[in-house]
Amino acid sequence: MLIVFLNLFAMDESRSKSLKGVILDMCGVLYDSGEDGGVAISGSVNAVKRLKESDLMVRFCTNETQAHREKFVAKLQRMGFDISVSEVFSPAPAAVAVLKEQGLRPHLLVHEGVVPEFDSLDKTNPNCVVIGDAAEKFSYQNLNGAFRVLIGLEKPLLFSLGRGRYYKETDGLKLDVGVYMKALEYACDVEAEVIGKPAPMFFQSVLNNMGIQPQEALMIGDDLVNDVGGAQHCGMKGILVRTGKYRPIDERHPTVMADGYADNLAAVVDMILTQRGH
Known part of the structure; x- marks a missing residue:
């Protein structure tokens, strides 16, 4: 081959x-x-x-x-x-630059390991949602929390750190962020801005x-x-x-x-x- x-x-x-x-x-x-x-x-x-x-x-x-x-x-x-x-x-540093430029305060649905990348941002009273590969954090409760932020905004803004469908780890394939991004897009009738x-x-x-x-x-x-x-x-x-x-x-x-x-x-x-x- x-x-x-x-x-x-x-x-x-x-x-x-x-x-x-x-x-x-x-x-x-x-x-x-x-x-x-x-x-x-x-x-x-x-x-x-x-x-x-x-x-x-x-x-x-x-x-x-x-x-x-x-x-x-x-x-x-x-x-x-x-x-x-x-x-x-x-994607995370690129997302931080975009959010700062637009004066946005994110609600984060990301893996705890990448949270420090966003330390320089104000996250009070969020006016957008940032979603990344949150792995085990992709619970119903956390997805629903992101949904509630988006659906409560007059102009919902969703940023996705990539849009992969799956990736491989040593124990097999795992669902990636794109799957959950699509769920929020569908629920909130919004199109995510992909960063990555x-x-x-x-x-x-x-x-x-x-x-x-x-x-x-x-x-x-x-x-x-x-x-x-x-x-x-x-x-x-x-x-x-x-x-x-x-x-x-x-x-x-x-x-x-x-x-x-x-x-x-x-x-x-x-x-x-x-x-x-x-």
């Missing part, structure tokens, strides 16, 4: 040589998360190391909302990854940080719609790896087709660096 990926990418060698930056999803590409902290996917630590030793810029783009950036970056560093907080783009992948502004913020154009960047992820499709919508190429939440049916999706497929991150990096003469 890897040959299919190699052939697809080899058709556009000029694209590979003009490549200036690589954006990596984290969970499902670098590691599989779990209650024990998770485990690095085979070959991914060295793949990141090789990318960083090349002439390519590397950034990490995640919808992780169960911990603040410093905490999950420290976890990845313990796994052996060469990664710093400044290289990581996640696949929102174009989120991807653009990563490109702006690198100072490159979309056609000079490549996104590598395990989520066909949010990683690959979101990147393609911004003008980037997107590669789907067969790790994490990947399922074979993803390669037969009716509307989104990856620019290439690979068994894992190490295989993608091998191909990129080989074509660039590294």
Whole structure:
């Protein structure tokens, strides 16, 4: 199956040589998360190391909302990854910036691990709701609390930290924030503003940080719609790896087709660096 990926990418060698930056999803590409902290996917630590030793810029783009950036970056560093907080783009800091700009006071339905990201905001008398991957906090009581805030507003505002349907942990697939976002949208007749992948502004913020154009960047992820499709919508190429939440049916999706497929991150990096003469 890897040959299919190699052939697809080899058709556009000029694209590979003009490549200036690589954006990596984290969970499902670098590691599989779990209650024990998770485990690095085979070959991914060295793949990141090789990318960083090349002439390519590397950034990490995640919808992780169960911990603040410093905490999950420290976890990845313990796994052996060469990664710093400044290289990581996640939804919570972006949401805080939006809320401050609009003078909003959020009701938070998020994981307790990410709550510190919102410490600088006034949360009294909330005039919007922010929902993230709250995991066990997605109880009826907590969902109903968020519903009551929204339904009581003249102009309900719902912000969602990503819109993923599910993700993979070491013990299997888990429902993600998008499922609960849809419940609140339906109940309150409101459309959420998504902050995180696949929102174009989120991807653009990563490109702006690198100072490159979309056609000079490549996104590598395990989520066909949010990683690959979101990147393609911004003008980037997107590669789907067969790790994490990947399922074979993803390669037969009716509307989104990856620019290439690979068994894992190490295989993608091998191909990129080989074509660039590294």
